[in-house]
Amino acid sequence: MPADGPLADVAAEVGVAKPDPILVVDGVERRYGGLMAVDVEHLEVPRGVITALIGPNGAGKTTFFNLLCGFDRPDAGRWTFQGQEASGVKPHVLARRGMVRTFQLTKTLGRMTVLDNMLLAGKDQAGEAFWRALVPPTWRDQEAANLERAHDLLGRFKLDHLTDEYAAGLSGGQRKLLEMARALMAEPTLVMLDEPMAGVNPALTQSLLGHVTALRDEGMSVLFVEHDMDVIMTISDWVVCMAEGRVIAEGRPADIAGNDAVIEAYLGIDHGGTVTGEIR
Amino acid sequence: MDLAALVRSPRVLLALVALTVLWPAASASAQDGGGGSGAQAEEAGCAFTKAQAVEANGGPLGSAIWGRLCQVQDGKPTFPEGVAIVVRQGGDEVGRATTGADGVFVVALPGNGTYQVVLDPDTLPKGFALTDEDRATLDAVRVNLGDQQVTFRLGEDTRGKRDFSDYATTVAKGLRLGLILAVAAVGLSLVYGVTGLTNFAHAELVTFGAIVAYAINRAGVPFWITLPLAVAAGALAGTANDRLLWRPLRRRRMALLSMMVVSIGLSTALRNIFQIVFGPDGKRYTAASGQVERSFGPVRLTPNDLAIMGICVVVLVGMTLLLRRTRLGTAIRAVADNPDLASSSGIAVDRIITVVWALCGALAALGGILYGLSLNVKFDMGFLLLLSLFAAVVLGGLGNAYGAVLGAVVIGVVQETSGLLVDTAYKFVVALLVLILVLLVRPQGILGQRERFG
Amino acid sequence: MSWLSIVALAIQTAIGFQGASYALAASGLNLQFGYTGLSNFGHVGFLLVGAYGMGISADRGWSIWAGFALGIGAAIVLGLLLGIPTLRLRGDYLAIVTIAAAEILRLVANARPSEPLTGGSRGIGGLSGRLGFFEPNFIPEGRYGLGDSLVFNSRQLWSMLWTWGLVLLVTLLIRALVRSPFGRVLRSIREDEDAAKALGKNVVVFKLQSFVLGGTIGALAGAFIALDSGAVTPSRWIAPLTFALYTVVILGGAGTVWGPVAGAVVYWFVLDAVDGVLNNLWFDVSDTTSGAVRLALMGIGLMALMVFRPQGILGNKKEMLAGAR
Known part of the structure; x- marks a missing residue:
């Protein structure tokens, strides 16, 4: 990301306003029993760049992520996606509007082929309607187009030999x-990646990083959860750091690297080693 | 949430109070349902069985229509003598008898068929009268199995005139059923909690306990010694379940849906094996006979009822203490909460699961024995209870042991008391409808937490 | 009785109406369980409403078509009634609610106060005569088949013609569905509902469609069972019938197009052969016992299949192994 990008003039402050944000969050809270898992006052996710959501284990990143995608319901708060109300909206509706997520533990569909996995994702498929499904001519052309796109993408991700x-x-x-x-x-329009590099060998990490930057270069916005600092410093344009459910810092990678609150959050909690209280 | 906190929770308390108070009140306003008079007459000693008829007849009945005329007077049964009972077929008289001093009549028949049975009201002694004058003639009495009992109702119609004592007793019986269900359901809920398995074969653990107890009891061992032995056998069966079947399947990482289907196979197989070994008929423990109801305030219960409820309460309190106050209980709750986390904090998850299975087997067996004591022992008794158990567990919140207890008590009381409100044939239906309604309104059950997502 | 005639009788049951009606009922279950992963343990409830649709229609003097309409209508209502509250919850809830609902239906049909509608515990008889099911039968009277045991009479062939015909129709319908993008979504729900949601699929609607269609097919099977036997009694529609249908689906291969057909034929062949053997042992086995032995074997068979051959007869071993990971 060049230094003269859209975020060049944005101050590194929590809750800072950004030009044309894609996602705007206000007062989102999620409690588990007595524990406040997520408590985000205000957050704007910038458009057209890669935003990293970081924080030590148990910071509430994944919970926050699930809330934004509609997979979990907050106790309070609202947020908008592309200017449209997104709180209380069902996950599949958000996905159709362009907010598509991946999962920390991959959810590939095991007993379906790689190609079927791809074809499933095709948008607005006519053949998914019950009655039209029985009349193949009504969806055959669309299927052929999807098939072509699926093969292209599989080629790009070097999965074409596994179709x-x-x-x-x-x-x-x-x-x-x-x-x-x-x-x-x-x-x-917004790709939400939940720990895309977790449990992946270093060689593949490089390739995945390449794919993520390619998304941005094609004009998509990316929000990804990660806790590997090296990864974050390499590819992200903007970093949001959470700890104990709150956003404690925001800024360009360089701002975050020197932020006292972030360093304290990471050092204060045993990082790495055993799995600690990540909320699931 | 523990039981103490539960009882303090005003919403739950209010709901329970409302349920126990309003339900009988509601049914009092709609008291056309049958059963009241018959039940009272039977309690007063009017009940009559084939064995008694054979005894009164001084030998086998042969092909016959038989019965006993009986009228309750001042709470005591009285029997009219010399009443003529005539049996006709196609207008022709085929048999006739008069009642003896014991009120018994036996009319010999030419064979199976459909008959008309007539009581001659003019022969009724003074003080006796038919409840319904129009019911002196019974048309189309079918005799299929050689002999057939017929009943003529005598005396004032007491139907529908239930008093407070009847309601209180029904609620107490519901509580008895609920407590038995609770004991049997806790294991189902615990196993679901630690393994995620919805175990249909839980029903057969219940039956197993009852059958083992029956076998030991019939071998001459007193019932109250039989009970702990059979519970131990149940614990063993639970352990065997886990070691021989479920643990290997867990190791294979079989999907939960597939495991559910396996449990259906196991349930079907075991239930039918029980039928082959134990026979298709219901049998009774020695301790189940000779029970007389006694009054405790407005409630009429047998000594067995009291013993059953006492055992259940002690066991349930014991379970609560085990889960809340012991290291084992903490470990069980940790595994139920998050197996991976429990494992990484040094808990031997597999061992805990086996212990839970043993507990589950023991509690299911105890539930089965106590249910068998209150009714009878049959090869499919557990299967018939299974839906009530599931209802209890879902009502309380899947995997929440305390919820299962609360759910079971609610289901038991609703099931029994609904007999006051609707035809007894629909009793079971009401309990299941409650379940579906709860799922609509509060899918996580009474005590369950909103589902988490990770 | 010779061993040959035991085999012949078993084949007769397998390819006869028994096999056909189970194949039809299992097809509905296969759509729900095999393709969509819905644990409908109350399938017998759908069969029941289909059968009683016929019974009630006959009792009221309506036509056979009214009977079908009544049964199918009731199945759709039942599917929506059960599906809407439970399909948004975890699978266990659907399992428990469906098995409970099926039991409720049976108990209500059996209860004395329901007698004017359902005939209570005696049920409704004389259906096929009143509905004229066999009237258009053009197959001349006689015995058709091989030898002494493997024979069908004209009425049996008429039932078989209709039921197997419907099985073919339904199987082709399901084949078209599962090979379309619609079917792809169903399979994705079976594999991982959350992934399907994340890709923009309204999973509740898809599950509801699969559930209702599967139930309707079950109701058709129930209607034909009523027509063939000429009577509908509540004691027939018990949970073990659902479990038998699960055995059929898994035996044939859950989530395969022709699985239910293969499963039903093999299931009845094995079951009837076992029955034949039990009745020809050197000691007497009572009917109750042999019935229990059959069901016990079915249970053991279901377990063994799930453990050792989850892909069934027609399933793809590789696909099933993929599922185990």
Whole structure:
């Protein structure tokens, strides 16, 4: 990201306003029993760039992520996506509007082929309607177009030799790639990646990073959850750091690297090693 | 949430009070349902069985229509003598008898068929009268199995005139059923909690306990010694379930839906094996006979009822203490909460699961024995209870052991008391409808938490 | 009785009406369970409403078409009634609610106060005569088949013609559905509902469609069982029938197009052969016991299949192994 990008003049402050944000969050809270898992006062996710959501384990990143995608309901708060109300909206509706997510533990569809995984993601398919499904001529052309796009994407993600394999037969890294390719198949405007590099070997990490930057270069916005600092510094344009459910810092990677609150949050909690209280 | 907190929770308390108070009140306003008079007459000693008829007849009945005339007077049964009972077929008289001093009549028949049975009201002694004058003639009495009992109702119609004592007793019986269900359901809920398995074969653990107890009891061991032995056998069966079947399947990482289907197979197989081994008929424990109802305030219960409820309460309190106050209980709750996390904090998850299965087997067996004591022992008794158990567990919140207890008590009381409100044939239906309604309004159950997503 | 005639009788049951009606009922279950992953453990409830649709229509003097309409209508209502509250919840809830609902239906049909509508515990008889099911039968009277045991009479062939014909129709319908994008969404729901949601699929609607269609097919099977036997009694529609249908689906291969057909034929062949053997042992086995033995074997068979051959007869081993990971 060049220094003269749209975020060049934005101050590194929590809740700072950005030019033309794609996602705007206000007062979102989520409690589990007595525990406040997420408590975000105001956050704007910029458009057309890669935003990283970081924080130590148990910071509430994934919970926040699930709330934004409609997979969990908050106790309070609202947010908009592309200027439209997005709080209380069902996840599949958000996905159709262009907010497409992946999962921390990949959710490839095991007993479906790689190609079927891709085709499933095609947007607004006529053949998904019950009665039209019985009349193939009404959806055959669309299917052919989707097929072509799916093959293109699989080629780009170097999965084309696995087209007819069952997804469950893929390695962990291949599944991450497939999930990302599938998300692209759904023609998103905002790609939400939940720890896309988790459990992936270093060589594949490089390739995944390349794919993520390519998304931005094609004009999509990316919001991804990650806790590997190296990854974040390499590719993100903007970083949001959470701890104990709150946003404690925002800024360009360079701003975050020197932020005292972030350093304290990371050092204050045992990072790495055992799995600690990540809310699931 | 523990039981103490639960009882303090005003919403739950209010709901329970409302349920127990309003339900009988509601049914009092719609008291056309049958059963009241018959039940009272039977309690007063008017009940009559084939065994008694054979005894009165001084030998086998042969092909016959039989019965006993009985009228309750001042709470005591009285029997009219010399009443003529005539049996006709196609207008022709085929048999006739008069009642003896014991009120018994046996009319010999030419064989199976459909008959008209007539009581001659003019022969009724003074003080006796038919409840309904129009019911002196019974048309189309079918005799299929050689002999057939017929009943003529005598005395004032007491139908529908239930007093407070009847309601209180019904609620108490519902509580008894609810407590038995609770004991049997806790294991189902715990297993669901630690493994995610919806175990249809839980029903057979219930039956297993009852059958083992029956076998030991019939071998001459006193019932109250039989009970702990059979519970131990149940614990063993639970352990065997886990070690021989479920643990290997978990190791294979079988999907939960597939495991549910396996449990259906197991349930079907075991239930039918029970039928082959135990026979298709219901049987009774020695301790189940000779029980007389006694009054405790407005409530009429047998000593067995009291013993059953006492055992249930003690066991349920014991379970609560086990789960809340012991290391084992903490470990069980940790595994139920998050197995991966429990495992990484040094809990031997597989061992805990086996312990839970043993507990589940023991509690299910105890539930089965106590249910068998209150009714009878049959090869499919657990299967018939299974839906009530599921209803209890879902009502309380899947996987929440305390919820299961509360759900079971609610289901038990609703099931029994609904007999006051609707035809007894629909009793079971009401309990299941409650379940579906709860799912509509509060899918996580009474005590369950809103589902988390990770 | 010779061993040959035991085999012949078993084949007769397998390819006869028994096999056909189970194949039809299992097809509906296969759509729900095999393709969509819905744990409908009250399938017998749908069969029941289909059968009682016929019974009530006959009792009222309506036509056979009214019977079908009544049964199918009731199945759709039942599907929506059960599906809407439970399909948005975890699968366990659907399992428990469906099995409970099926039991409610049976108990209500059986209860004395329901007698004017359902005939209570005696049920409704004389259906096929009153509805004229066999009237258009053009197959001349006689015995058709091989040898002494593998024979069908004209009425049996008429029932078989209609039921197997419907099985073919339904199977082709399901084949068209599962090969379309619609079917792809169903399979994705079976694999991972959340993934389907994240890709913009309204999973509740798809599940509801699959559930209602599967239930309607079940109701058709129930209607034909009523027509063939000429009577509908409540004691027939018990939970073990649902479990038998699960065995059929898994035996044939859950989530395969022709699985229910293969499953039903093999299921009845095995079951009837076992029955034949039990009745020809050197000691007497009572009917109750042999019935229990059959069901016990079915249960053991269902378990063994799930554990050792989850892909069934027609399933793809590789696909199933993929599912296990």
